Each structure stands twice: as structure tokens, then as C-alpha cells.
Amino acid sequence: MTTISKNLLVELFVEELPPKALKKLGDAFAGVLRDQLVALGLADAGAVLTSYASPRRLGAHLTNVVAQAADKAVSQKLMPVAVGLDAAGNATPALLKRLGALGADASAVATLKRAPDGKAEALFYESTAKGVTLAEGLQKALAEAIAKLPIPKVMSYQLENGELPGWTSVSFVRPAHGLVALHGGDVVPVEALGLKAGRETHGHRFEAKVDPVVLRDAGSYALQLEEEGAVIAGFEARRTEIARQLTLAAAKVGGGAKPIDDDALLDEVTALVERPNVLVCSFEREFLDVPQECLILTMKANQKYFPLLDAADKLTNQFLVVSNITPDDASAVIQGNERVVRPRLADAKFFFDQDRKKSLESRVASLDKVVYHNKLGTQGERALRVSRIAMEIGKKLRADTGDQALAIAAQRAAELAKTDLVTDMVGEFPELQGTMGRYYALNDGLPVDIADAIEDHYKPRFAGDTLPRGEVGVVVALADKLETLVGMFGIGNLPTGDRDPFALRRHALGVVRMLIEKDLPLDLKSLLKAAAATFGGIDGFDETRAVVDLETFILDRLAGSLREQGASAQEVDAVLAPQPQRLGTVPKLLAAVRAFAALPEAPALAAANKRIGNILKKSPEADAHVSAVLLQEPAEKALHAAMEQVVPAADAQFDAGDYTASLQTLAALRAPVDAFFDDVMVNAEQVDLRLNRLGLLKLLHAAMNRVALLERLAA
Structure with missing residues (x-):
């Protein structure tokens, strides 16, 4: 049986949905509906899905949906032939009973199909299953879509x-008041959340032309809601309209004004309005004396406004409001929003003025009253550890000159880096930690590099974030992240598969990025040991976890990052297997391995290197020493001679940092290495000969693996 396909529309009309979850709810609702209908044969995989999500509705429009799925041929295994038929080929009671359960009788025995089933033959009953109707299938799909919604918090x-109003309760993200289900122009008789499907929905609370909006058919949904209900039902369509109006309003302001670029804010505002109307508002210029980060944050976080920036990205005293109403005279709406934002800005100005009355230095003692972690002490104790680590890093970076200026500046910045945590502004807006510290440091007359370091020591805050802008900032940021990592690993507070409350993975990647991108001449293990030394006296602190386990953790994060950047698992494994301590060299090492892997000699040398490694594992007595007198076979003499020429040149190139050239030079050893394994018995019976040959291989293995563990490149 074939049925004509039509468009399908489903809408749940509800009370205001949580804005931050709206887009995800809309996509999930529509996606599960589509998947279920496709699985039931009511829609094809190529059907076009349109999801709708506004503050008061979740909807889905799907093309090419049939009223009834096609019938399906069904083959059901009954039982082994030996069980279902007796010696004469007649049906056994067991078979007749099974057929009866399927609605068939003895006449069906002749139609049963025999087919292999493992080692034996089995009987199969073939029938036709009637296709599910749209009403049946949509009821199931709707129940599944509601059950699988990623609801942040369910309410009952x-x-x-119903039969007992007020006595029957249901659970959903918000109370639902309407259900629409249209197949073309026909209502599909389904139910959900105590509601029966119809064709009526509701538009804008205040500006709809008619109420209810009676939908003609599935295809007219969006147009009717916009024209009659004053609602843009589609999330993306509404978002695009808001972005268009923001740009247009900013252009009318002139002077190169532009709304702040914030996708998260745009998404949230899109989830708050059904009929967007962007208006230009302003506030008193005197508030611009407050750092613009404070004003921008309070307007965005508290009021969902779009601050306007000038051509130089400086905050202006104008902002954009996305209203949900479009009155003929918008002055009352504009004045209302200006009146609402003024106390917020006044609070920010008050906090800023009050905070500047005390220096950051005077706030250091207050950190001793702020708990950082019950096992690791207060923020004051933490700041002391960070400052000691920062000073040690500063000394290491100037070890060749003995200059103490960097170490002293880094120590000073680290001592003050957390003091803005006890200011009023950061107490109100924790997102401004670091940012306000810089402003207050400059207000105290501190050097710019220290002020910058106070702000930048949190960087990189997220993937792709910039690194600290100055050397002092890099040192303090490195010290801060190392203190967190070493402390948490030391007390066994490790991240799990789905939990990382102290963002240790992000901190590890931050350490990796600074060491590599700044090419710092610092050894990873020595850094970890220096940091661990500052945790003396803390109960339960395990230095092995804090150094050995943490080093592995950091290198694992580096490996993952390199693979994400396109390096192969083999290349990354080869480079990181020797646990390089100067992470700044890793990009060069990786480039060298890639270039080596492209050489024709690479596969044979990698295989030989793996073979040598296996031999040496079984011969721990081998010493990296060769006596020319004990070299007997021409092949071992040739290898030794080649090594005496090639290895010093490769070592010199390695020491000069030219890792690519070093590996390419070593490629010349392929022929003598192949000949050695073809013609020389390594495990000779004569002890001195055997040890001499093992010593030759040990020297060769050490020379070949300075850049990377080449055996990891072997297939």
C-alpha cells in the first residue's frame, strides 16, 4: 500500500522555557522526532527537518511524512528442524503451539522455510507486518522526544x-498548555502531557493579531505565527533578525559604533524574545571613568544588554536593548531600561572607588582568611607558594647572567596576584579577577609589567586564548598553574573521566603551551620538583604523585594536543617516548621525525632499531663500549667505521638544534646496519666477542634515539 506524503508539524506550547537551554531543547525535540519517524518508516532519511524554539514553544516541521508506513516482510525463527518436525516430516506439538502463538494454524507448516542456523537447520515463519499508522508512530515518537529532552531541571x-482536574500531575521542563500535530491540513490524534493534539496555538502575549492562531496546515505554521501571532518561531531566524537589527541600530548611532560581539549573549537574548525590537539607550558619561570591563559585564550579565563600542573598541555611553514589544512610541521602553541600568552602573562605580582606597599590598593579609582547599590551606599560603615557584623560575631563566630582576618582579607580582579576590568589585563579579588586579596595581603606582602579570597570570584561560603578554606574566602564570597541578596531584585530587573541578587538564595544556610557544629553556621535571618543594609540611602530600605521575599527565595532554594538530600517533609516540624535558624542542623534534619518516631508509632503520632494542633488553650486561681489536667480521668492522664517521656529525647537528639534519645524517647507516644483521652473529659463544658486539649495538642505539625513539615508527 502506498500513501501520499505530506508535511508534518508538531508543536508543544509551554510556559517560558529556560533561555540558556532553549536552543538545545529545540534541536533535541525535533531531532528525536525525526529519528523515530524515520526508524518507523513514516519518513525517509532525506526528509527536511526544521526545528522551532521560542520562549514559549518547541516545534518540528518534517517534509515527506506518510500516513501509514509500508508493510514489511518479517522472517521469524521458530525452532530447529529436528525439534519442529518428526521423522515423517509432520509438525510436532511444539511447532503447532508456536505457530498458534503467532496467529497461524497447521496449514502454515507447508509454507515454513528451512535455512541454516549455525550447525543445524531451523524453521522460519515468513509473514507480512502491517505498516504502523502515523497516529501510532507519532504517539511513540512524541513520547520518546519528550523523554529524551536534555532538561536541566524537571518540574512537576x-x-x-482530565477526569480529576488538579489531582493528576506530570513532569516536564515547564507546564505545557497546548499541543499541535498536523499532517498536511489534518490533525493527527495524539496526546502528550495530558494534552490532546489540535490545530490551535498562541502568538505573542500582547501583540498577536488573533488569539488563538488557528493553523491552516503544517506548511503555514511559521508564516501564520509571524503574520497573525507576531512571533518568529525559528530560533535561527530570530537570531539572524536580532543580529541584523543590532548592526542597523549601531550604524544609525554612527561614529563607527558596533555592538559587542558575544555569541553566548546573542543566543540567550534570542531565547528571551519572540518578536525582537532593538532600541538605542544611553547612560551618563561619568560612568565611563569606571573600567569598561566592569560596565560591559554588568550590562551583559545582569541586563542582557549589548554595549556599544567605538571604532577603537572603547566603550561608549550608549547600549542596545532587545525588546520583546514594538510600541508606536518606544520612549517609555527606552527610559525604563535606562532607569534600570543606572543603579547597576552606580554600584560598579562605587565598588571601583571604594576598592582604590586600599592598596593591593594592604590586602595581602586578608588572603589568609580565604580558604583555598581544606588540605592545601588558604589563598595566602597558596600565594606564598606561587611566589616562591615564580622566583625559582625567574632565576632559572636568567641562570646564564645571574640577573635577579626577573625573579624579583615575578615574585612581587605573584604575591599580589590574588589580592583582588578580596576586593568589592571581584566579590560582585568574580569573572573580573585579574582584570581588576591590573587596574588596582596601576592605581597603586606599580610597574606596568607587574600590573600586566597580575591580569595575565590566569592565561591561557581556555583553548585558543592568548598567552601572557610579558615575561613576568609568563613566569607568574607558569608558577600559578604548576602550583595548582602539583598541589592537587600531591594530595591525590586527580581528574576523572567526567570530573575535573580544578581544571587540571586545562592547566596542564597551559603549561605545555607556554613552555613550547615561548620556547622556554626549562626542564619539565626540574620545574615540578621545584614546585613540589614548596609544599613541605602538608599532611598526605605525595611527591611521587606530584612529580612522576604529573609529568606523565602533562606529556599525555601534550600528546593529545599534537594529535589534534595533525601529527600521527606513531610520530607523537616516537617523540614523546623518551620523555623530552625541554618541551620547547618538541615541535622541532616532531618535524625532524616527519622528515625522517619520508626517507627511503626510514622503514629499515626503524625496524633495525626495534630489533636492537629487543636484543639489549635481554642483555642488561651490555656496556656502551667497543674494542676495535675484537671486531672480526667485515660487516661489524664496516658498521663501526661508518659509525665513527656518521655519529659525531649527527651528534654535532643534534647539539646545534638541527634535529632534522641529525636524523638524515644517521640515515646513511642503513646499509652497514642491514649488512651487520645479515652477516654477524651477535650472541657469539665467545663472551668477549658477544659483549663487544652488544656494546657496538648499544652505542648505535643511543646515537639513533637522541632525537626520538625510532622503533616506534616501525610498522
């Missing part, structure tokens, strides 16, 4: 209709 409420 009583139904107002």
Missing part, C-alpha cells in the same frame, strides 16, 4: 483537565 505540575 497538576493537570487542569
